[in-house]
Amino acid sequence: GAGVSQSPRYKVAKRGQDVALRCDPISGHVSLFWYQQALGQGPEFLTYFQNEAQLDKSGLPSDRFFAERPEGSVSTLKIQRTQQEDSAVYLCASSLRTAYGYTFGSGTRLTVV
């Protein structure tokens, strides 16, 4: 596609509920990144894929967070048993190469109530 597509755009979850956030990167971009952005903060790295391989998941805040990209294209970030502190914007980005910078999607705004 022309840009990085994320869905849903907004998600309200009750505490304890599981959520799944989807990212469809730019066609041909082998690298895909997930970031979490809290209000007034910069994006914080969560995890990174090159094709289907998850090369770095050091930013995932707990074992409740899980990401996958099984066919090297669409990726899903899953958060189990959501907590209020998970409320944030979740940004997905894709890139041909790091040296070219990233293109971000519009993000999913998650609110846990």
Place this chain on the structure above:
Amino acid sequence: RKEVEQDPGPFNVPEGATVAFNCTYSNSASQSFFWYRQDCRKEPKLLMSVYSSGNEDGRFTAQLNRASQYISLLIRDSKLSDSATYLCAANYGGSQGNLIFGKGTKLSVKP
């Protein structure tokens, strides 16, 4: 220690002013550097890459100082539409890997 640090601002400047932002990074192995612009409730958008030799795009100039491990962004002749948060980013080690972002510097250009 935060990998990438920026002055959060806000920088309040009149139209036509020149404004400069600095950003420091802690990982000496970083090789790729960028400035992003983020409007309120929008995603970050790539403004420009930062090269060792410095680079210019219209009213915007970016520079890299490897010895002191900082990058800078200069905006000349500020426009109202330049009001946004400016994020700097450096890749985490080597030529690959993820970008680490600063918290952003907020710029407000007033008439």
